[in-house]
Amino acid sequence: MSQLLEDETLNLYAGEYQLATTKRPFLLEGGKKLTNGVLAYETYGALNSEKDNAILVFHALSGSQHAAGFRESLSGSVDRLWTVECKIGWWDKFIGKNKVIDTSKYFVICVNYLGGCYGSTGPNSINPDSGQKYMGSFPWISFVDIVRSQMELVESFKIKSLFAIAGPSLGGLLALTTTMLYPEKVQRIISIASGLTLQPLQIIHNYEQIKAIESDSLFLDGNYKEDDTPRLGLELARMIGHKTYVSLSIMAERAKKSLMDQGEDFSGYRITHSMESYFNYQAKKFSERFDANCYLRIINAWQRYTLEASFKNLRGLSSEFKALIISIDTDVCFYPNEQVELHDFLCANKIKSNLHKVHSDKGHDSFLLEPDLYHPIVTDFLES
Numbered sequence: 001m002s003q004l005l006e007d008e009t010l011n012l013y014a015g016e017y018q019l020a021t022t023k024r025p026f027l028l029e030g031g032k033k034l035t036n037g038v039l040a041y042e043t044y045g046a047l048n049s050e051k052d053n054a055i056l057v058f059h060a061l062s063g064s065q066h067a068a069g070f071r072e073s074l075s076g077s078v079d080r081l082w083t084v085e086c087k088i089g090w091w092d093k094f095i096g097k098n099k100v101i102d103t104s105k106y107f108v109i110c111v112n113y114l115g116g117c118y119g120s121t122g123p124n125s126i127n128p129d130s131g132q133k134y135m136g137s138f139p140w141i142s143f144v145d146i147v148r149s150q151m152e153l154v155e156s157f158k159i160k161s162l163f164a165i166a167g168p169s170l171g172g173l174l175a176l177t178t179t180m181l182y183p184e185k186v187q188r189i190i191s192i193a194s195g196l197t198l199q200p201l202q203i204i205h206n207y208e209q210i211k212a213i214e215s216d217s218l219f220l221d222g223n224y225k226e227d228d229t230p231r232l233g234l235e236l237a238r239m240i241g242h243k244t245y246v247s248l249s250i251m252a253e254r255a256k257k258s259l260m261d262q263g264e265d266f267s268g269y270r271i272t273h274s275m276e277s278y279f280n281y282q283a284k285k286f287s288e289r290f291d292a293n294c295y296l297r298i299i300n301a302w303q304r305y306t307l308e309a310s311f312k313n314l315r316g317l318s319s320e321f322k323a324l325i326i327s328i329d330t331d332v333c334f335y336p337n338e339q340v341e342l343h344d345f346l347c348a349n350k351i352k353s354n355l356h357k358v359h360s361d362k363g364h365d366s367f368l369l370e371p372d373l374y375h376p377i378v379t380d381f382l383e384s
Helices: 076-081 143-156 170-181 200-214 231-242 248-255 274-289 292-303 308-316 336-348 363-369 371-383
Strands: 016-021 038-044 054-057 107-111 164-168 188-192 322-328 352-358
Touching: 038 143, 054 143, 054 170, 107 143, 143 170, 143 292, 164 170, 170 188, 170 292, 170 308, 188 371, 200 231, 200 292, 231 274, 231 292, 248 274, 322 336, 322 363, 322 371, 336 352, 352 371
Parallel strands: 054 107, 054 164, 164 188, 188 322, 322 352
Antiparallel strands: 016 038, 038 107
16 A cells, blocks of 8 residues: 555544555455555654654554544544544553653554455445445455555555554454564564464354354345444344453443343343343444444454464564563453463564563453553563
């Protein structure tokens, strides 16, 4: 995605929102090509004259390029999904002046994934060959495709080597993929609440979510109508995933504040527990801000994730390369043993790795909510 388009800055204090495209077709790992491919991204801070202070941040499964600040709207068809939940950056507590990733020192780039629904080319984009939206015909993508597209964007800034790459959750897998594919272009990796390999429980949870969406009668092989989407399937998929994001104690506390839902989507059963009401509310909010086809593309890419063929590329890492692996003790999405596995793997390959475990009662989502736990760890790592 090497040619930058006209700047579409909306709110400078939220970071610069831009679109980037490529002059040539983008070849996907599966063999298909995307013409007129576009990436939506935001930047924060300033790239220095040496171009050696850039940090590429990968968002989690349902995140976006909007990592920090406030953005009222995007543009065009994207705005229908740009709900109030999207307007404050998903890592706003972590990115900014004097924050965990200090934008007075670093130039931060965050990109909406290829196949996503917040401006990058995806199922809701127009297929130039047909003049219609891709919808269900949009190609299946891989993590390799996502990383390659973003590294083309990085290269358009004339950045020879990234000061660091960072990613929480699924974003950590993409950060690791970048390290394996571009070892000479990465100096540091920060992996938070992530892992090394795809785990059996993750495969099961992902498959359940795929089945939930595709079993919705309105899915229509991905060719559903914009005003009649497979909402219930997407809501169920979100429920399946959401129970691994937040600790049970926090869920129970939040559920106390939930209004009892009368279960209008059921013919007989009526919601009787506040926990059910909480899950229903969270699922409905999610279905308003995300697209089912996009969700399937990213989940499918996760299901196909493997790095074994790229392990040999670790030899290309600089002797100064180092890794920071952060584990959350109550995480049941990426269990703490997964960070230990990643740390041990890096050490076995003679790579400098620091493993830190944080204590939180919030579970996996701690990486979104508790910057004070991470500030000293990340700051020391970046500045050492």
